[in-house]
Amino acid sequence: MLDDNGFTRPTYDELVSDLTAKWLELFGSDSDTSSHSVAGVFIRLIAYFMNILYQLAEKVYNAQFLSTATGVSLDKIAANYGLYRNPAAQAITELTFTGTPGYLLPANTLFKTAEGIEFQTADDLIFSVDGRGNGTAYAVDVGSVYNVPANTIIYQVEPTSDIISVTNVEPVESGADSETDLELANRIRIANDTRPSSPANGIISAVMAVTGVKTVQVVQNNTLSEDEFGNPPKTIHVYVDGGDEEKIADALFNSVSAGIQTVGSKQQVMTDNAGFSDNVIAFDYAQQTAIYVSINAQTNLDFETDGIQQIKNAVNDYLTKVPMGGIVRFSYLYKYVYDKVPGIDVIEVKIGSSKDSLTMADVQLQQFAIPVTTADSLVVTENA
Known part of the structure; x- marks a missing residue:
């Protein structure tokens, strides 16, 4: 039913009740409409298919609204704002090794955490003369489950005596699950609420669009003295939960106004359209x-x-x-x-x-x- 209050879908039991009432009206009040009678079976069969049609009508009605749209319908609403559902992302980290000097660690060698979460090396790595090495490793699959704390990737899947130790000095942040309907709808609301936007809201909108980012906080120090968090005067300090470091830096570079200094322990050097390559973008991941x-x-x-x-x-x-x-x-x-x-x-x-x-x-x-x-x-x- 569609009225001033919107669309209301009748339940299966309500359909059976309405069809039964109409049957008794047309064929007499003494008609047998119990569930095991011929009339009752026919009524419930019609009600079953009507219920499916009403469910479809409800989905079509809800598909046009941000608060109720799901799946592909929500994707199409997002596209109206220039947004797209973030896909699942593969976690990337750097592993630090100690072992036999000159040992060749082959690409695709597997290492894992105590919980069995596995990463594989990206390239061949030769240990230095002092038996040390650093190499990039990728999660064996996509998903946020591969975002593990620092110093947890410490086990060899296929142990060798040439490797004494392995670890990830930094926590892994870049893994991400496919964006859910709730997360995408929330990002659409943020994008809609921040146009036109203040610098802070614009930064939040830009960084939230990075795959894997769940939360963003922006601290602006507009004073001429250090603030309560230790930020220098006239700076912006961005804290991010999740996401790839380079992609976050790129989002900040394209959303922070010129002349404003960003601060944080994570720093990336960015090149602008004129070829100037000394633009430093800084931020911090959320504290775990x-x-x-x-x-x-x-x-x-x-x-x-x-x-x-x-x-x-x-x-x-x-x-x-x-x-x-x-x-x-x-x-x-x-x-x-x-x-x-x-x-x-x-x-x-x-x-x-x-x-x-x-x-x-x-x-x-x-x-x-x-x-x-x-x-x-x-x-x-x-x-x-």
Whole structure:
């Protein structure tokens, strides 16, 4: 039904009720319209197909609105704003090695974290005379699951004595899942709200368009003295959660006004259209704050053999949804675990900012921090 309140789809039961009423009107009030009668079966058959048509009509109606459009329909709305759904992205990092001087490390050699998240080297690498080397490594697949903390890629998949140690000095940030409907709709709203925009809003809109970026904060120091965060006078400090470093720098270079200095530990030298190559763009990734989580699960026969890992995945899935500087809600973990992991009767959840302060209370993050877990900070026990 389409009226002043918009489109309202009747339910299957309502269709059966309306068709039954019409049948009794046409063929007499004493007609047998029970579910097992000929008339009742015919009514429910018609109602079944009408319900499908109404569902289609509802989808067509909702497809024109940003708040209700999904899938391809949302993609088409985004295209009206010059935006496109970000695809899943492959994580890239630099690995640091020590080992036998002169050892040739072949391309495509695999290394992994304690959780089995694997990366492979991009090119052949020859260790220096002091047995050291640095090389680029790619995740074996796409997705945000490959965004791992610093110093976690430390295991060889096929061990060799010529490699003494391997690690990633910096956290991995560039992996990304395919942009969800909710994330794309939010980015459309940001793009719409920031036209015309202030410099800060323009920067947020530009950086949010980078694949893998989930949250952006911009700190402007418009004073002639250092601000409370240690930023120099007349500067902009951008904090980013996720995304590739070079792509973020490019987005900043094309959105920050000329003459404004950017600050941060991540720096890229950019070349402008005139060929001038001394433009330095700086920013920082969000600070990764380890959240300590303790979960005790009482399980039943439906609990699967990898159920503990499923619980850990559910916890990390929730933490990726917490915005920079947000609040980690311990109660939300119950929903994520119950919804995603079968075979659980009851769980007990405690969280904290250290392993000695676990409570059933929320954790407030610092302004530029995002929550992460490590192998030591996330502990799941079964039937303890």
